[in-house]
Amino acid sequence: EADIYQTPRYLVxxxxxxxxxxxxxxxxxxxxxxxxxxxxxxxHLIHYSYGVNSTEKGDLSSESTVSRxxxxxxxxxxxxxxxxxxxxxxxxxxxxxxxxxxxxxGTRLTVL
Amino acid sequence: xxxxTQSPEALRLQEGESSSLNCSYTVxxxxxxxxxxxxxxxxxxxxxxxxxxGEEKEKERLxxxxxxxxxxxxxxxxxxxxxxxxxxxxxxxVFGKGTKLTVNP
Numbered sequence: 180e181a182d183i184y185q186t187p188r189y190l191v192x193x194x195x196x197x198x199x200x201x202x203x204x205x206x207x208x209x210x211x212x213x214x215x216x217x218x219x220x221x222x223h224l225i226h227y228s229y230g231v232n233s234t235e236k237g238d239l240s241s242e243s244t245v246s247r248x249x250x251x252x253x254x255x256x257x258x259x260x261x262x263x264x265x266x267x268x269x270x271x272x273x274x275x276x277x278x279x280x281x282x283x284x285g286t287r288l289t290v291l
Numbered sequence: 292x293x294x295x296t297q298s299p300e301a302l303r304l305q306e307g308e309s310s311s312l313n314c315s316y317t318v319x320x321x322x323x324x325x326x327x328x329x330x331x332x333x334x335x336x337x338x339x340x341x342x343x344x345g346e347e348k349e350k351e352r353l354x355x356x357x358x359x360x361x362x363x364x365x366x367x368x369x370x371x372x373x374x375x376x377x378x379x380x381x382x383x384x385v386f387g388k389g390t391k392l393t394v395n396p
Contacts, residue, residue, distance in 0.1 A: 212384070222335070222378070222386040238385070269334050278325035278382055282334030 182206055185270050185283035192260055193291050200255045200286045202270030210273040211253040212280065215239060215266050222269065228253060260290045293317065295379055297387035304394050307368045312390045314379035315361040322382040324362050326355050329376045329389065338377075369394045 182205040192198055204211065209230045214222040214237075224237030228247040242264070243257050253272075257264055267287050271280040298313045316324065323342050327335035339348040341357035348355045352373060354365045364377055369392075376389040 219388070221388045222380075224384045227384075271334070276323060276340065276382075277384055278323045278380060279337055279340055280335075281337065285332070285334050 183270065183272055183281050183283040185268075185286050187286060188284060189287050189289075191289045191291065194259075194261055196260050198257050198260055198288070200268055200270075200288070202253045202255070202283060203251050204253075204272040204281070204283075205251060206272060206274070206281070207250060208272035208274050208281075209250065210277065211247065212271045212273070213237075213243075213245060213253070213255050214269040214271065215241065216269055216285075217266050226255065260288075262290045264288060265290050293381055293383050293385045295381050295385050295387040297377075297379060297390050299390060300388065301391045302393070304366075304369055304392070306370055306394055306396050309365070309367045309369070311366070312364040312377055312392070313361060314364070314387055316379075316381050324357055324382075325380045326362070326364055327378040327380065329378055331376075335378055366392070371396050 184203050186201045211228045213226040215225050216222045223239035225239050225241040226245040228234045234245050243255050245255050267285050269285045270283040273280045294317045296315050326338040329335040339355040344359045346357050352367050356363045371394045374394045376391045378389045380386040
């Protein structure tokens with residue numbers, strides 16, 4: 180069983196609030212990723228990191244930001260939440276190949 | 292532009308009725324094609340990696356195969372617990388929309 184955790188699992192918040200979605204893994208993986216997934220739709224990569232102090236934007240443009248200060252921790256922040264940010268956010272990590280990832284359970288975000 | 296297309300979008304089978312899911316891709320410099328299973332409300336679970344045409348991987352009732360243009364996920368004698376959405380992805384982390392499989396008892 181992969182050890183990757185996301186909190187909160189569900190979040191309902193008002194427009195304009197700042198939020199941080201937490202993601203932690205205990206496997207010591209250097210590679211970590213954030214995806215956005217709407218119901219019935221494909222996953223879209225929004226951020227990734229190949230190690231501490233290294234972050235890159237993914238294919239889907241996102242107003243969120245990420246940081247990677249510790250290997251095990253990869254939080255995602257929205258400075259000012261909007262209804263268009265309503266979605267499921269999935270965090271993943273990988274030891275070697277990008278495609279072989281362990282996913283967390285996801286955070287379902289609703290912005291009112 | 293890298294693209295991964297899965298078909299059918301949904302598939303309903305009776306328990307024991309074998310079938311196949313398709314994943315076609317146009318990914319430049321493909322260095323791996325990956326299959327995942329996703330249950331409702333959960334993150335995807337990694338199943339297989341395929342690297343070269345002709346390669347096959349098996350796990351329980353699932354077998355994944357790869358040609359130069361597409362991959363198939365064959366499900367042999369499925370059980371209701373195989374019900375899930377099956378995703379494929381290219382090396383550049385481009386995911387398909389998935390095939391939602393329902394296996395009725």
